[in-house]
Amino acid sequence: MSARPKTLWMKSVALLFGVSFAGQAHDIITTKITFDREIVRLFNVHCISCHREGGTVFPLATYSEARPWAKAIAEEILTRRMPPWGAVKGFGDFRNDRGLTPEQFELIVDWEEGGAPEGEGKDIPTAPKFPEVSVPRHPADEIIVRGDLRLSRSIPLDGLWPVMVPDNADFQITAELPDGSIEPLLWLQNYKKPFGHPFLLRTPLELPAGTLVRGVPTGAIVALLPVSVPARQTGKLSMPHEHD
Amino acid sequence: MRNVTRRLFLSAATGGLCVRLHAQDVVYQCPMDPEVRSNTPGICPRCGMKLSSHIPEPVEFPMDLTVTPRSLRAGEKAQLEFAVGDPQNAKLIEHFQIVHERLFHMFVISKDMTYFLHDHPVLGSDGKFRFELTFPKPGMYRILGDFFPDGATPQLSVKTIMVPGGSQLAPALTRDYSTRDGGNMNISLVTDPAQPYPGTKTIMSFEMNPAEGLEKYLGAWGHMLAASDDLIDMIHTHPFIADGGPQMQFNVYFPRARTYRVWVQFQRKGMVNTAYFDVPVKDLG
Numbered sequence: 001m002s003a004r005p006k007t008l009w010m011k012s013v014a015l016l017f018g019v020s021f022a023g024q025a026h027d028i029i030t031t032k033i034t035f036d037r038e039i040v041r042l043f044n045v046h047c048i049s050c051h052r053e054g055g056t057v058f059p060l061a062t063y064s065e066a067r068p069w070a071k072a073i074a075e076e077i078l079t080r081r082m083p084p085w086g087a088v089k090g091f092g093d094f095r096n097d098r099g100l101t102p103e104q105f106e107l108i109v110d111w112e113e114g115g116a117p118e119g120e121g122k123d124i125p126t127a128p129k130f131p132e133v134s135v136p137r138h139p140a141d142e143i144i145v146r147g148d149l150r151l152s153r154s155i156p157l158d159g160l161w162p163v164m165v166p167d168n169a170d171f172q173i174t175a176e177l178p179d180g181s182i183e184p185l186l187w188l189q190n191y192k193k194p195f196g197h198p199f200l201l202r203t204p205l206e207l208p209a210g211t212l213v214r215g216v217p218t219g220a221i222v223a224l225l226p227v228s229v230p231a232r233q234t235g236k237l238s239m240p241h242e243h244d
Numbered sequence: 245m246r247n248v249t250r251r252l253f254l255s256a257a258t259g260g261l262c263v264r265l266h267a268q269d270v271v272y273q274c275p276m277d278p279e280v281r282s283n284t285p286g287i288c289p290r291c292g293m294k295l296s297s298h299i300p301e302p303v304e305f306p307m308d309l310t311v312t313p314r315s316l317r318a319g320e321k322a323q324l325e326f327a328v329g330d331p332q333n334a335k336l337i338e339h340f341q342i343v344h345e346r347l348f349h350m351f352v353i354s355k356d357m358t359y360f361l362h363d364h365p366v367l368g369s370d371g372k373f374r375f376e377l378t379f380p381k382p383g384m385y386r387i388l389g390d391f392f393p394d395g396a397t398p399q400l401s402v403k404t405i406m407v408p409g410g411s412q413l414a415p416a417l418t419r420d421y422s423t424r425d426g427g428n429m430n431i432s433l434v435t436d437p438a439q440p441y442p443g444t445k446t447i448m449s450f451e452m453n454p455a456e457g458l459e460k461y462l463g464a465w466g467h468m469l470a471a472s473d474d475l476i477d478m479i480h481t482h483p484f485i486a487d488g489g490p491q492m493q494f495n496v497y498f499p500r501a502r503t504y505r506v507w508v509q510f511q512r513k514g515m516v517n518t519a520y521f522d523v524p525v526k527d528l529g
Contacts, residue, residue, distance in 0.1 A: 031279060032273075032278065032279050032281050033278050033279070037271075037299060038278060038299075038300075038302075041299075041300075041301055041302050042302045045302060045303070074443060075443060078442060078443045078497075078499040078500065079442075079499075079500060080499075080500075088476050089402050090386065090387075090401070090402030090403050090404055091404045093306065093308070093403075097304075101304055101399070101400060101401075102400050102477075102478065102479060102480070103302075103397070103398065103399075103400060104302055105497075105499060106497060107278065107302070109443065109497050110278075110279070110497075113444065113445065122269075123299060125299075174406060176408075177314075179314055179315050180314075180315035180408055181314040181315050181316065181408065182406035182407075182408050183406070184384075184404040184405075184406055187404075189476060202306055203308075
Protein backbone atom coordinates (compact mmCIF):
# COMPACT_ATOMS: atom_id res chain seq x y z
CA MET A 1 0.00 0.00 0.00
CA SER A 2 1.45 3.39 -0.89
CA ALA A 3 1.97 5.97 1.87
CA ARG A 4 -0.97 8.19 0.80
CA PRO A 5 -3.74 5.53 0.69
CA LYS A 6 -2.33 4.07 3.94
CA THR A 7 -2.62 7.48 5.62
CA LEU A 8 -6.19 7.90 4.36
CA TRP A 9 -7.11 4.45 5.63
CA MET A 10 -5.64 5.23 9.03
CA LYS A 11 -7.56 8.50 9.22
CA SER A 12 -10.80 6.72 8.37
CA VAL A 13 -10.20 4.17 11.12
CA ALA A 14 -9.32 6.94 13.55
CA LEU A 15 -12.51 8.85 12.75
CA LEU A 16 -14.47 5.65 13.24
CA PHE A 17 -13.14 5.41 16.80
CA GLY A 18 -13.58 9.12 17.47
CA VAL A 19 -9.87 9.93 17.51
CA SER A 20 -8.59 12.78 15.40
CA PHE A 21 -5.19 13.37 13.93
CA ALA A 22 -3.53 16.73 14.30
CA GLY A 23 -1.52 18.38 11.58
CA GLN A 24 1.42 16.25 12.79
CA ALA A 25 0.96 12.73 11.41
CA HIS A 26 1.95 11.02 14.71
CA ASP A 27 -0.20 13.01 17.17
CA ILE A 28 -3.28 11.60 18.81
CA ILE A 29 -5.42 14.31 20.29
CA THR A 30 -6.66 13.64 23.81
CA THR A 31 -7.47 17.18 24.91
CA LYS A 32 -10.15 19.70 24.10
CA ILE A 33 -7.80 22.59 24.87
CA THR A 34 -6.68 24.18 21.62
CA PHE A 35 -4.18 26.77 20.51
CA ASP A 36 -6.76 28.99 18.82
CA ARG A 37 -9.18 29.07 21.75
CA GLU A 38 -7.04 28.98 24.91
CA ILE A 39 -3.29 28.90 24.37
CA VAL A 40 -2.97 31.90 22.05
CA ARG A 41 -4.74 34.02 24.68
CA LEU A 42 -2.12 33.04 27.24
CA PHE A 43 0.70 33.64 24.81
CA ASN A 44 -0.70 37.07 23.92
CA VAL A 45 -0.43 38.14 27.55
CA HIS A 46 2.76 36.41 28.65
CA CYS A 47 4.90 35.62 25.61
CA ILE A 48 4.20 37.56 22.43
CA SER A 49 5.79 40.81 23.59
CA CYS A 50 9.11 39.09 22.86
CA HIS A 51 8.13 36.03 20.79
CA ARG A 52 6.73 37.74 17.68
CA GLU A 53 7.80 39.01 14.30
CA GLY A 54 9.79 42.10 15.11
CA GLY A 55 10.28 40.94 18.69
CA THR A 56 13.48 39.91 20.38
CA VAL A 57 13.23 36.14 19.85
CA PHE A 58 11.58 33.59 17.55
CA PRO A 59 7.82 34.03 17.06
CA LEU A 60 5.12 31.99 18.79
CA ALA A 61 2.10 34.05 17.75
CA THR A 62 0.47 31.52 15.40
CA TYR A 63 -0.13 27.79 15.57
CA SER A 64 2.38 27.03 12.85
CA GLU A 65 5.01 29.03 14.75
CA ALA A 66 4.21 27.55 18.18
CA ARG A 67 3.42 23.90 17.41
CA PRO A 68 7.00 22.74 16.74
CA TRP A 69 7.99 24.19 20.12
CA ALA A 70 5.10 22.79 22.18
CA LYS A 71 7.15 20.32 24.22
CA ALA A 72 9.94 22.82 24.79
CA ILE A 73 7.42 25.46 25.85
CA ALA A 74 5.92 23.11 28.44
CA GLU A 75 9.38 22.31 29.84
CA GLU A 76 10.45 25.94 29.94
CA ILE A 77 7.36 27.14 31.78
CA LEU A 78 7.28 24.25 34.26
CA THR A 79 10.86 24.96 35.30
CA ARG A 80 10.01 28.68 35.33
CA ARG A 81 12.78 29.55 32.89
CA MET A 82 9.99 31.16 30.89
CA PRO A 83 8.43 33.71 31.05
CA PRO A 84 11.65 35.45 32.14
CA TRP A 85 10.41 36.66 35.51
CA GLY A 86 12.69 35.09 38.13
CA ALA A 87 10.64 35.56 41.32
CA VAL A 88 8.29 33.42 43.36
CA LYS A 89 4.63 34.42 43.24
CA GLY A 90 3.05 35.63 46.42
CA PHE A 91 6.20 36.96 48.09
CA GLY A 92 5.75 40.64 47.39
CA ASP A 93 3.08 41.74 44.92
CA PHE A 94 4.19 43.23 41.61
CA ARG A 95 2.32 45.24 39.00
CA ASN A 96 4.69 44.01 36.25
CA ASP A 97 4.41 40.34 37.27
CA ARG A 98 4.96 38.14 34.24
CA GLY A 99 4.88 34.83 36.05
CA LEU A 100 2.27 32.21 35.23
CA THR A 101 -0.36 31.06 37.70
CA PRO A 102 -0.85 27.36 38.51
CA GLU A 103 -3.96 27.26 36.28
CA GLN A 104 -2.00 28.73 33.39
CA PHE A 105 0.78 26.16 33.81
CA GLU A 106 -1.78 23.41 33.74
CA LEU A 107 -3.51 24.73 30.64
CA ILE A 108 -0.28 24.76 28.63
CA VAL A 109 0.86 21.36 29.91
CA ASP A 110 -2.56 19.78 29.29
CA TRP A 111 -2.52 21.17 25.75
CA GLU A 112 0.96 19.88 25.00
CA GLU A 113 0.41 16.47 26.59
CA GLY A 114 -2.91 16.13 24.79
CA GLY A 115 -1.34 16.44 21.35
CA ALA A 116 -1.23 20.24 21.05
CA PRO A 117 -4.22 20.64 18.70
CA GLU A 118 -4.81 23.79 16.67
CA GLY A 119 -8.53 24.40 17.14
CA GLU A 120 -10.77 26.63 15.06
CA GLY A 121 -9.74 29.91 13.55
CA LYS A 122 -12.99 31.58 14.61
CA ASP A 123 -11.82 31.41 18.22
CA ILE A 124 -8.61 33.36 17.67
CA PRO A 125 -8.74 36.70 19.49
CA THR A 126 -7.57 40.00 18.05
CA ALA A 127 -3.80 40.15 17.99
CA PRO A 128 -2.40 42.47 20.66
CA LYS A 129 -0.52 45.61 19.79
CA PHE A 130 2.82 46.34 21.37
CA PRO A 131 3.70 50.01 21.59
CA GLU A 132 7.33 50.98 21.76
CA VAL A 133 8.50 50.91 25.35
CA SER A 134 11.60 52.58 26.60
CA VAL A 135 14.27 50.49 28.24
CA PRO A 136 13.94 50.95 32.00
CA ARG A 137 16.76 52.85 33.62
CA HIS A 138 18.04 52.77 37.15
CA PRO A 139 16.82 55.96 38.89
CA ALA A 140 19.35 58.33 40.41
CA ASP A 141 17.77 58.02 43.88
CA GLU A 142 17.85 54.21 44.09
CA ILE A 143 19.27 52.80 47.33
CA ILE A 144 21.91 50.12 46.92
CA VAL A 145 21.70 47.16 49.32
CA ARG A 146 24.63 44.85 49.98
CA GLY A 147 23.93 42.41 52.79
CA ASP A 148 21.59 43.80 55.47
CA LEU A 149 20.76 47.53 55.46
CA ARG A 150 19.07 49.64 58.12
CA LEU A 151 17.31 52.64 56.59
CA SER A 152 18.35 56.01 58.00
CA ARG A 153 15.28 57.70 56.53
CA SER A 154 11.82 56.61 55.51
CA ILE A 155 11.26 55.69 51.90
CA PRO A 156 8.08 54.99 49.93
CA LEU A 157 9.23 51.79 48.21
CA ASP A 158 8.10 51.38 44.60
CA GLY A 159 10.14 48.31 43.77
CA LEU A 160 13.40 46.40 43.80
CA TRP A 161 15.95 45.85 41.05
CA PRO A 162 18.63 43.15 41.11
CA VAL A 163 21.88 44.86 40.14
CA MET A 164 24.37 42.07 40.61
CA VAL A 165 22.95 38.65 41.35
CA PRO A 166 24.40 35.24 40.40
CA ASP A 167 22.48 33.23 37.81
CA ASN A 168 19.87 30.88 39.34
CA ALA A 169 20.03 32.85 42.59
CA ASP A 170 17.47 31.84 45.21
CA PHE A 171 17.01 34.17 48.18
CA GLN A 172 14.31 36.08 50.04
CA ILE A 173 14.46 39.81 50.86
CA THR A 174 12.35 41.04 53.75
CA ALA A 175 11.82 44.33 55.57
CA GLU A 176 11.68 44.27 59.38
CA LEU A 177 9.82 47.43 60.37
CA PRO A 178 10.29 49.30 63.66
CA ASP A 179 6.77 48.23 64.78
CA GLY A 180 7.93 44.60 64.77
CA SER A 181 6.14 43.52 61.59
CA ILE A 182 7.96 41.77 58.74
CA GLU A 183 7.11 42.47 55.12
CA PRO A 184 8.09 39.96 52.45
CA LEU A 185 9.60 42.07 49.64
CA LEU A 186 11.00 39.73 46.97
CA TRP A 187 11.90 36.04 46.60
CA LEU A 188 14.27 35.66 43.70
CA GLN A 189 14.23 32.17 42.24
CA ASN A 190 15.79 30.98 39.00
CA TYR A 191 16.71 34.61 38.29
CA LYS A 192 19.10 35.21 35.40
CA LYS A 193 21.19 38.28 34.70
CA PRO A 194 19.78 38.80 31.16
CA PHE A 195 16.28 39.31 32.64
CA GLY A 196 17.46 42.77 33.66
CA HIS A 197 14.05 44.06 34.80
CA PRO A 198 12.89 45.73 38.02
CA PHE A 199 10.21 44.22 40.24
CA LEU A 200 7.66 47.01 40.69
CA LEU A 201 5.25 46.82 43.61
CA ARG A 202 1.54 46.90 42.87
CA THR A 203 1.07 49.20 45.88
CA PRO A 204 3.92 51.35 47.24
CA LEU A 205 5.13 50.28 50.64
CA GLU A 206 6.11 52.85 53.25
CA LEU A 207 9.34 51.77 54.94
CA PRO A 208 9.96 53.94 58.01
CA ALA A 209 13.38 55.04 59.14
CA GLY A 210 14.91 52.21 61.14
CA THR A 211 13.55 49.47 58.89
CA LEU A 212 16.03 46.62 58.47
CA VAL A 213 16.17 45.26 54.91
CA ARG A 214 17.51 41.71 55.14
CA GLY A 215 18.31 38.82 52.90
CA VAL A 216 20.66 40.07 50.17
CA PRO A 217 23.50 37.51 50.29
CA THR A 218 27.19 38.29 50.25
CA GLY A 219 28.39 39.25 46.80
CA ALA A 220 24.93 40.26 45.55
CA ILE A 221 23.59 43.77 45.07
CA VAL A 222 19.93 44.78 44.92
CA ALA A 223 18.59 48.32 44.54
CA LEU A 224 15.55 49.69 46.38
CA LEU A 225 13.50 51.96 44.12
CA PRO A 226 11.71 54.85 45.84
CA VAL A 227 8.42 56.08 44.43
CA SER A 228 8.99 58.87 41.96
CA VAL A 229 5.31 60.02 41.84
CA PRO A 230 2.82 60.56 44.69
CA ALA A 231 1.49 57.24 46.08
CA ARG A 232 -2.20 57.88 45.27
CA GLN A 233 -1.40 57.94 41.55
CA THR A 234 -0.09 54.40 41.58
CA GLY A 235 -2.05 51.19 41.17
CA LYS A 236 -3.83 50.84 44.51
CA LEU A 237 -7.09 48.95 45.02
CA SER A 238 -9.92 51.45 45.30
CA MET A 239 -12.48 50.61 47.99
CA PRO A 240 -16.14 51.75 47.76
CA HIS A 241 -16.06 54.05 50.75
CA GLU A 242 -12.38 55.02 50.92
CA HIS A 243 -11.67 58.64 51.68
CA ASP A 244 -8.49 60.06 50.21
CA MET B 245 -16.60 40.69 14.66
CA ARG B 246 -16.52 39.29 11.12
CA ASN B 247 -17.63 35.87 12.35
CA VAL B 248 -20.67 37.30 14.18
CA THR B 249 -21.76 39.25 11.09
CA ARG B 250 -21.45 36.16 8.93
CA ARG B 251 -23.63 34.12 11.29
CA LEU B 252 -26.33 36.79 11.45
CA PHE B 253 -26.47 36.98 7.64
CA LEU B 254 -26.76 33.21 7.33
CA SER B 255 -29.47 33.11 9.97
CA ALA B 256 -31.58 35.68 8.10
CA ALA B 257 -31.17 33.80 4.84
CA THR B 258 -31.85 30.26 5.95
CA GLY B 259 -33.81 30.50 9.20
CA GLY B 260 -34.12 27.36 11.32
CA LEU B 261 -31.22 25.35 9.88
CA CYS B 262 -28.77 28.11 10.68
CA VAL B 263 -30.16 28.49 14.17
CA ARG B 264 -29.18 24.85 14.71
CA LEU B 265 -25.81 25.41 13.06
CA HIS B 266 -25.22 28.47 15.22
CA ALA B 267 -26.13 26.51 18.36
CA GLN B 268 -23.63 23.82 17.38
CA ASP B 269 -21.02 26.54 16.91
CA VAL B 270 -21.33 27.53 20.54
CA VAL B 271 -19.16 25.59 22.95
CA TYR B 272 -20.15 25.46 26.60
CA GLN B 273 -17.30 24.61 28.93
CA CYS B 274 -16.74 24.22 32.63
CA PRO B 275 -15.00 27.28 34.11
CA MET B 276 -12.94 25.01 36.38
CA ASP B 277 -12.13 22.14 34.03
CA PRO B 278 -11.60 23.22 30.41
CA GLU B 279 -11.75 19.59 29.24
CA VAL B 280 -15.44 19.39 30.12
CA ARG B 281 -17.35 20.77 27.12
CA SER B 282 -20.73 20.50 25.47
CA ASN B 283 -22.63 21.92 22.54
CA THR B 284 -25.60 22.55 24.82
CA PRO B 285 -25.91 24.42 28.11
CA GLY B 286 -25.67 22.31 31.22
CA ILE B 287 -23.86 21.46 34.41
CA CYS B 288 -20.36 20.03 34.74
CA PRO B 289 -20.63 16.37 35.78
CA ARG B 290 -17.35 16.66 37.71
CA CYS B 291 -17.77 19.77 39.84
CA GLY B 292 -21.41 20.80 39.38
CA MET B 293 -20.63 24.27 38.01
CA LYS B 294 -22.73 25.77 35.24
CA LEU B 295 -21.11 25.43 31.81
CA SER B 296 -20.26 28.79 30.25
CA SER B 297 -20.27 29.81 26.58
CA HIS B 298 -17.75 32.52 27.32
CA ILE B 299 -14.18 31.92 26.12
CA PRO B 300 -12.17 32.59 29.26
CA GLU B 301 -9.43 35.21 29.15
CA PRO B 302 -6.40 34.11 31.21
CA VAL B 303 -6.31 37.21 33.39
CA GLU B 304 -4.94 37.14 36.92
CA PHE B 305 -6.95 39.01 39.56
CA PRO B 306 -4.72 40.57 42.24
CA MET B 307 -5.52 39.64 45.83
CA ASP B 308 -4.53 41.90 48.72
CA LEU B 309 -4.02 40.38 52.15
CA THR B 310 -4.03 42.63 55.21
CA VAL B 311 -3.23 41.19 58.62
CA THR B 312 -4.30 42.87 61.86
CA PRO B 313 -2.55 43.56 64.16
CA ARG B 314 0.42 44.51 62.00
CA SER B 315 2.84 43.30 64.67
CA LEU B 316 1.73 39.69 64.67
CA ARG B 317 2.63 37.37 67.48
CA ALA B 318 2.52 33.60 67.41
CA GLY B 319 -0.17 32.28 69.73
CA GLU B 320 -2.29 35.45 69.49
CA LYS B 321 -5.41 36.02 67.39
CA ALA B 322 -4.98 37.77 64.08
CA GLN B 323 -7.51 38.87 61.49
CA LEU B 324 -6.81 38.09 57.87
CA GLU B 325 -8.60 40.34 55.38
CA PHE B 326 -8.65 39.43 51.68
CA ALA B 327 -9.58 41.96 48.98
CA VAL B 328 -9.72 41.02 45.28
CA GLY B 329 -9.10 43.67 42.64
CA ASP B 330 -10.14 44.06 39.02
CA PRO B 331 -6.92 43.85 36.97
CA GLN B 332 -8.30 46.38 34.46
CA ASN B 333 -9.07 49.23 36.85
CA ALA B 334 -8.00 48.13 40.37
CA LYS B 335 -11.61 48.43 41.64
CA LEU B 336 -12.66 46.06 44.41
CA ILE B 337 -14.45 42.92 43.16
CA GLU B 338 -17.54 42.30 45.29
CA HIS B 339 -19.30 39.50 43.41
CA PHE B 340 -18.05 35.94 43.31
CA GLN B 341 -19.32 32.58 42.17
CA ILE B 342 -19.74 29.70 44.57
CA VAL B 343 -17.26 26.89 43.96
CA HIS B 344 -17.54 23.73 46.04
CA GLU B 345 -20.16 25.31 48.23
CA ARG B 346 -18.08 28.35 49.23
CA LEU B 347 -17.14 31.74 47.82
CA PHE B 348 -13.54 31.55 49.08
CA HIS B 349 -11.33 28.63 50.03
CA MET B 350 -8.21 29.34 52.05
CA PHE B 351 -5.23 27.09 52.71
CA VAL B 352 -2.51 27.96 55.21
CA ILE B 353 0.78 26.04 55.30
CA SER B 354 3.75 26.69 57.56
CA LYS B 355 7.27 26.68 56.15
CA ASP B 356 8.14 23.52 58.11
CA MET B 357 4.88 21.94 56.80
CA THR B 358 3.72 20.89 60.26
CA TYR B 359 0.72 23.26 60.11
CA PHE B 360 -2.01 22.84 57.49
CA LEU B 361 -5.40 24.55 57.44
CA HIS B 362 -8.25 24.49 54.91
CA ASP B 363 -11.02 26.90 55.86
CA HIS B 364 -13.29 29.57 54.45
CA PRO B 365 -13.09 33.34 55.04
CA VAL B 366 -16.46 35.03 55.07
CA LEU B 367 -17.51 37.79 52.66
CA GLY B 368 -18.48 41.03 54.39
CA SER B 369 -20.85 43.69 53.14
CA ASP B 370 -17.81 45.73 52.11
CA GLY B 371 -16.72 43.11 49.59
CA LYS B 372 -13.78 41.80 51.64
CA PHE B 373 -13.30 38.31 53.05
CA ARG B 374 -12.23 37.93 56.67
CA PHE B 375 -10.92 35.13 58.83
CA GLU B 376 -9.64 34.98 62.38
CA LEU B 377 -6.55 32.84 62.81
CA THR B 378 -3.95 32.12 65.47
CA PHE B 379 -0.55 31.31 63.98
CA PRO B 380 0.92 28.57 66.20
CA LYS B 381 4.61 29.50 65.86
CA PRO B 382 6.84 32.23 64.40
CA GLY B 383 8.16 31.98 60.86
CA MET B 384 6.92 31.95 57.30
CA TYR B 385 3.44 30.85 56.23
CA ARG B 386 2.06 30.56 52.70
CA ILE B 387 -1.60 31.46 52.29
CA LEU B 388 -3.50 30.22 49.24
CA GLY B 389 -6.78 31.85 48.20
CA ASP B 390 -9.11 29.99 45.81
CA PHE B 391 -11.96 32.15 44.47
CA PHE B 392 -13.95 32.84 41.30
CA PRO B 393 -14.73 36.48 40.43
CA ASP B 394 -18.08 36.77 38.67
CA GLY B 395 -17.62 36.87 34.89
CA ALA B 396 -13.95 35.87 35.08
CA THR B 397 -12.12 32.60 35.65
CA PRO B 398 -11.30 30.64 38.83
CA GLN B 399 -8.24 32.06 40.57
CA LEU B 400 -5.59 30.57 42.82
CA SER B 401 -3.62 33.33 44.50
CA VAL B 402 -0.70 32.91 46.92
CA LYS B 403 0.48 35.26 49.65
CA THR B 404 3.21 35.06 52.30
CA ILE B 405 2.99 36.04 55.94
CA MET B 406 6.03 36.33 58.18
CA VAL B 407 5.25 35.92 61.89
CA PRO B 408 8.02 37.60 63.89
CA GLY B 409 9.85 35.97 66.76
CA GLY B 410 11.81 33.22 65.09
CA SER B 411 12.09 31.14 61.99
CA GLN B 412 11.20 27.65 60.84
CA LEU B 413 13.43 25.20 59.06
CA ALA B 414 12.40 23.96 55.65
CA PRO B 415 11.43 20.28 55.98
CA ALA B 416 13.67 17.46 54.76
CA LEU B 417 10.96 15.33 53.19
CA THR B 418 11.51 11.74 52.12
CA ARG B 419 9.16 9.32 50.40
CA ASP B 420 6.27 8.40 52.71
CA TYR B 421 3.31 6.54 51.25
CA SER B 422 2.46 4.72 54.49
CA THR B 423 -1.23 4.20 55.14
CA ARG B 424 -2.74 6.97 57.23
CA ASP B 425 -5.45 7.05 59.83
CA GLY B 426 -7.51 10.06 58.75
CA GLY B 427 -9.84 9.98 61.73
CA ASN B 428 -12.47 7.31 61.05
CA MET B 429 -10.88 5.54 58.10
CA ASN B 430 -7.50 4.53 56.74
CA ILE B 431 -6.22 6.13 53.57
CA SER B 432 -3.58 4.59 51.33
CA LEU B 433 -1.87 5.88 48.20
CA VAL B 434 -0.46 4.37 45.03
CA THR B 435 1.04 6.48 42.25
CA ASP B 436 1.42 5.72 38.58
CA PRO B 437 4.22 5.96 37.69
CA ALA B 438 5.55 4.53 40.94
CA GLN B 439 8.30 7.13 40.75
CA PRO B 440 6.67 10.38 39.54
CA TYR B 441 8.68 12.69 37.39
CA PRO B 442 8.08 16.38 36.60
CA GLY B 443 6.00 17.73 33.76
CA THR B 444 3.93 14.62 33.05
CA LYS B 445 0.72 13.26 34.48
CA THR B 446 0.95 11.36 37.76
CA ILE B 447 -2.12 9.29 38.55
CA MET B 448 -2.63 9.32 42.32
CA SER B 449 -4.98 6.56 43.44
CA PHE B 450 -6.31 6.67 46.99
CA GLU B 451 -8.09 3.84 48.71
CA MET B 452 -10.33 4.37 51.73
CA ASN B 453 -10.97 1.65 54.29
CA PRO B 454 -13.67 1.31 55.49
CA ALA B 455 -15.42 3.18 52.69
CA GLU B 456 -19.08 2.69 53.59
CA GLY B 457 -20.51 6.02 54.62
CA LEU B 458 -18.30 8.14 52.38
CA GLU B 459 -19.89 11.54 51.75
CA LYS B 460 -19.08 14.53 49.61
CA TYR B 461 -17.21 17.25 51.49
CA LEU B 462 -17.92 20.74 50.22
CA GLY B 463 -19.50 19.32 47.12
CA ALA B 464 -16.61 17.08 46.08
CA TRP B 465 -15.64 13.51 46.90
CA GLY B 466 -12.15 14.68 47.81
CA HIS B 467 -9.85 17.68 48.01
CA MET B 468 -6.10 17.84 47.47
CA LEU B 469 -3.47 20.45 48.20
CA ALA B 470 0.06 19.55 47.12
CA ALA B 471 2.99 21.81 48.02
CA SER B 472 6.65 21.51 47.07
CA ASP B 473 9.01 21.29 50.04
CA ASP B 474 10.22 24.84 49.31
CA LEU B 475 6.58 26.09 49.19
CA ILE B 476 7.04 27.50 45.68
CA ASP B 477 4.62 25.18 43.87
CA MET B 478 1.09 24.88 45.26
CA ILE B 479 -1.40 22.63 43.49
CA HIS B 480 -5.07 22.53 44.46
CA THR B 481 -7.23 19.90 42.76
CA HIS B 482 -10.13 17.45 43.06
CA PRO B 483 -10.73 13.86 41.96
CA PHE B 484 -10.66 13.02 38.27
CA ILE B 485 -12.50 9.78 38.98
CA ALA B 486 -14.69 9.29 42.06
CA ASP B 487 -18.11 7.80 42.64
CA GLY B 488 -18.39 7.46 46.40
CA GLY B 489 -16.67 4.09 46.34
CA PRO B 490 -13.44 3.15 48.11
CA GLN B 491 -11.12 4.30 45.32
CA MET B 492 -10.54 7.80 44.03
CA GLN B 493 -8.15 9.03 41.36
CA PHE B 494 -6.50 12.42 41.14
CA ASN B 495 -4.42 13.45 38.11
CA VAL B 496 -1.54 15.74 39.04
CA TYR B 497 1.24 17.41 37.08
CA PHE B 498 4.16 18.09 39.42
CA PRO B 499 6.06 21.01 37.87
CA ARG B 500 9.57 20.47 39.26
CA ALA B 501 11.80 17.76 40.65
CA ARG B 502 11.18 18.31 44.38
CA THR B 503 9.49 16.37 47.13
CA TYR B 504 5.85 17.36 47.53
CA ARG B 505 3.70 17.06 50.62
CA VAL B 506 0.25 16.07 49.41
CA TRP B 507 -2.66 16.71 51.76
CA VAL B 508 -6.00 15.06 50.99
CA GLN B 509 -9.38 15.41 52.64
CA PHE B 510 -12.30 13.00 52.45
CA GLN B 511 -15.47 12.90 54.53
CA ARG B 512 -16.97 9.77 56.06
CA LYS B 513 -20.03 9.73 58.33
CA GLY B 514 -19.75 13.43 59.08
CA MET B 515 -16.01 13.42 59.88
CA VAL B 516 -13.51 15.15 57.62
CA ASN B 517 -10.49 12.88 57.35
CA THR B 518 -7.27 14.75 56.61
CA ALA B 519 -4.04 12.94 55.71
CA TYR B 520 -0.76 13.74 54.01
CA PHE B 521 1.76 11.82 51.97
CA ASP B 522 5.27 12.81 50.91
CA VAL B 523 5.92 12.25 47.21
CA PRO B 524 9.41 12.67 45.74
CA VAL B 525 9.35 13.78 42.10
CA LYS B 526 12.59 13.08 40.28
CA ASP B 527 14.01 14.00 36.91
CA LEU B 528 14.28 11.17 34.41
CA GLY B 529 17.73 9.71 33.96
